[in-house]
Amino acid sequence: MNSDKLNAVKFLADLMTVNGLTSLEVRDAELEVKLERGQAVAVQAVSEPAMPAVSVPAAVPAPQEEPAAQENNVVDFNNVTELKSPMVGTVYVSPTPGAEPYVKPGDKVKKGQVLCIIEAMKLMNEYTAPQDGEIVDVCIRDGELVEYGQCLFKLY
Secondary structure, eight states: OOHHHHHHHHHHHHHHHHTTOSEEEEEOSSEEEEEETTSEEEEEESSSOOOOOEEOOOOOOOOOOOHHHHHTTOOOGGGOEEEEOSSOEEEESSSSTTSOOSOOTTOEEOTTOEEEEEEETTEEEEEEOSSOEEEEEEOOOTTOEEOTTOEEEEEO
């Protein structure tokens, strides 16, 4: 599958997630795409053999604070936001090898705070918190290769 078609599928998956759609079907002369949240995505080019299925992650709603959960320090996992990788690359959880990680579970973070670095094509990209919250889980390890859309952190 060429990169234009792959980018089109990624764009449609993002469009689906942003708009809260549960399914989407698009057809043209070269490409037929059917996306369903929580199920496999079938991508088939008219002139090419069928491609393997690619999974599309389900959208996670933005967290809403509940007073009862805040008072008891109980995390309501229905309100956890998965922070996903915007690119493919190697992830680094600390500024230098052997240094303390940027964040660990239980840390409170502010919008714009650096959570990790993703190296892609020899460029170091800071991955920052999109909102204030508490890190519930770190889903990556230092030096690990991450995929587009892979969960990096869980934020409450």
